[in-house]
Amino acid sequence: MSEKEEKAIPIWETEVWKHLEENAKDIPSHHLRDLLNDKKRTSALQLKHDNIWVDMTRQNITSEGLNHLLKLAEKANIGNKIYDMYRGGIMNVTEDRKVLHIALRADKNDAHVHKAYASLDKEIQSVWAVLDKIKDFSERVRNGKFKGSTGKPLRNVISIGIGGSYLGVEFVYEALRNNAQASEHARDRHLRFFANIDPIAFGRATHGLDPEETLCVVVSKTFTTRETMMNALLCKEWLLTVLYKRRGKYIYKCTEKGLGQHLIAVTTNIKDAVKFGVLEENTFEFWDWVGGRYSVCSAVGVLPLSLHYGFATMHEFLKGANAIDKHFVDERDNLAKNIPAMLGLFGVWNSTFLKRSTRALIPYCEALCRFPAHVQQLDMESNGKSVAVDGTRLPFEAGEIDFGEPGRRHFENHCKQSSRTNVKLLCTGRCIGLWKRPKETEKENAINSVLAAHKTFAGNRPSTIILFDGALNAYNCGQLLSIYEHRTAIQGSIWQINSFDQWGVELGKVLGKKVRTSIDAFVTEKKLPTDYSQATLNSLQHYLTKGARL
Incomplete structure (x- = not known):
């Protein structure tokens, strides 16, 4: 300052x-x-x-x-x-x-963009590289060149994320469901969102879907967000268990190749994504200069929506956002x-x-x-x-x-x-x-x-x-x-406030982790924490002793 x-x-x-x-x-x-x-x-x-x-x-x-x-x-x-x-x-x-969320929809064919973003060439080039990768991957999935591990085409997508990783994406998905052109591009395809750790949410996300035809997109910048990783693990187990039962030990033993045909990730933590079972070439980058709630135009939104509606549809979406960006700046x-x-x-x-x-x-x-x-x-x-x-x-x-x-x-x-x-x-x-x-x-x-x-x-x-x-x-x-x-x-x-940080959200993550640790301690040691108020202890004990699913 x-x-x-x-x-x-x-x-x-x-x-x-x-x-x-x-x-x-x-x-x-x-x-x-x-x-x-x-x-x-x-x-x-x-x-x-x-x-x-x-x-x-x-x-x-x-x-x-x-x-x-x-x-x-x-x-x-x-x-x-x-x-x-x-x-x-x-x-x-x-x-x-x-x-720089406005950089996510900068048009590479617009000379005005190249001049305006001259000082951000590295960031802009990385955005366009990811968009090219999304276009290529989504088209290969949609035309059947990239198939599931059993050879079936991938017609279903489950987007696993929370908060900014899904609310804006869901808005666009719902907005285009009844658009004649977009719905034609999505014929015989399904896109589901899995955000809540309530078991009912998992049932709804996977209901009626064939794992052999399903691609799961794990959206987590750090690949450590607790709710997202718990849900991703559920989907991973669902894929492995069902595919193993249907196709025998081949799929189970070849988890890297087999699972890798059904898991992709949007993250900055490629190392942990690969450990989880995602093939490195199927990871899609986004950046710390894009906040989660401003990330719809990044791979967070464009990837699952392109898999469902086609990249051409999402290119129109990005053009619309860019048109307002220009108006806003001009x-x-x-x-x-x-x-x-x-x-x-x-x-x-x-x-x-x-x-x-x-x-x-x-x-x-x-x-x-x-x-x-x-x-x-x-x-x-x-x-x-x-x-x-x-x-x-x-x-x-x-x-x-x-x-x-x-x-x-x-x-x-x-x-x-x-x-x-x-x-x-x-x-x-x-x-x-x-x-x-x-x-x-x-x-x-x-x-x-x-x-x-x-x-x-x-x-x-x-x-x-x-x-x-x-x-x-x-x-x-x-x-x-x-x-x-x-x-x-x-x-x-x-x-005069900062609209782009989220310290309240970060505090919630810390407090949530503390509560989860307390729950784990009760399950393994039947031990309640001593630093909670009596009101909190009463509610926690009631929850834990009435058959809560953990």
């Missing part, structure tokens, strides 16, 4: 921050029914880029507040930070790492036209200034059913922080609580009547900002004022509408993924 940055006052002590706090206090006197009549404001808050239309006119902000919000972004040096990320600056300062000095930046700024406005920290993502496109789960992890793991980059404690609440499912009515009442929810409507939407006043309700229904209160909707709830041109496809999926990755980073930059 430079001396100039060290002496800079925190963003929350700036004049523009104070102006926004005053703007927020004044918002109750500005109803959306009035704000929506401002044609200049409407024009400023409806943005179009490529296949994406974003309508932010139903945000509770005046033109004055919007100007202050853009000045806040300028004060936070957002334009420079976007450029720094694009050129390989150390954005993940707590782990001293670059943040408009870094014109943030009012920058879709991810504007969405990020409104996220800060709603959660920090208006105290609306709950955000509902409601896809009216059923195919986006797993998108909210991906964003939930992306956003909450990235920005659920309470400490600024310089180590000072934030004097406000950062981050949002994200939830959502395809647009139905089971939480519609909360969205319409709660005062703390901010809504994103994907593909289509209406009426969150509408209102019905008490006198109107009484007049319409000829009811008393008490009942009218229950049927009154104050409206004035913020919402954003995101629409695609045409049907949902791989290209649009890539655009959507990129928009929300950059939106998350913008919010973190405004809040």
Whole structure:
């Protein structure tokens, strides 16, 4: 960090921050029914880029507040930070790492990319090498040149990973299942995800699949993630046991060759992957400058999805993400036209200034059913922080609580009547900002004022509408993924937190390992730990003595 940055006052002590706090206090006197009549404001808050239309006119902000919000972004040096990320600056300062998920979808045929990434030639070349390897391998599997150990074609894929290693990948898988072209490419193929260590998850992942036709993809950067390796071991035993029973001792004795036809890995720890039974040539690299929740465009996502839908489909997906990356960088000095930046700024406005920290993502496109789960992890793991980059404690609440499912009515009442929810409507939407006043309700229904209160909707709830041109496809999926990755980073930059580390997750791993050690000690020695609270001991003992499967 430079001396100039060290002496800079925190963003929350700036004049523009104070102006926004005053703007927020004044918002109750500005109803959306009035704000929506401002044609200049409407024009400023409806943005179009490529296949994406974003309508932010139903945000509770005046033109004055919007100007202050853009000045806040300028004060936070957002334009420079976007450029720094694009050129390989150390954005993940707590782990001293670059943040280069945008490099994962850089187009090798684009001269602009070669110029922009001149200082990152090594990283870019390694990305393209892995993509070429994925293309070659997935095509050999799909055309039958790479077969299972018994000679059968591999039609089934089980992706074994957890958190960022599967949620975003599952979102893309579900999004393309009903796309005519993608589903045709996936005919007679199956892709399953295995993340939970609950035995039921294993049963669901393998149900109806023939091991002779199944390829397991183990996704673990370190190849030591406990849940992933436990699940990988289950799949390995399933493969060996069933193949041995069906084909005799040949398969069992030749485990390196036999098992190697059914196991591949996405990891940086090639040595341990090979020890596990993966052939070295069937390991696929990714890098420490790609965080798990930002890794869908790496081998983490592109490999299993290419095996299922074909590499050509995933190439379109990467092109869509790259199109938004270009927009994000090209408009870094014109943030009012920058879709991810504007969405990020409104996220800060709603959660920090208006105290609306709950955000509902409601896809009216059923195919986006797993998108909210991906964003939930992306956003909450990235920005659920309470400490600024310089180590000072934030004097406000950062981050949002994200939830959502395809647009139905089971939480519609909360969205319409709660005062703390901010809504994103994907593909289509209406009426969150509408209102019905008490006198109107009484007049319409000829009811008393008490009942009218229950049927009154104050409206004035913020919402954003995101629409695609045409049907949902791989290209649009890539655009959507990129928009929300950059939106998350913008919010973190405004809040002056690091959106790219995950110390809370790392603590969870340590605590989980400790609990597992305690369970193992009880099983082998009937001995309970002495450093747990009595409440924890009671729950642990109940679990262990009631036939828990370990």
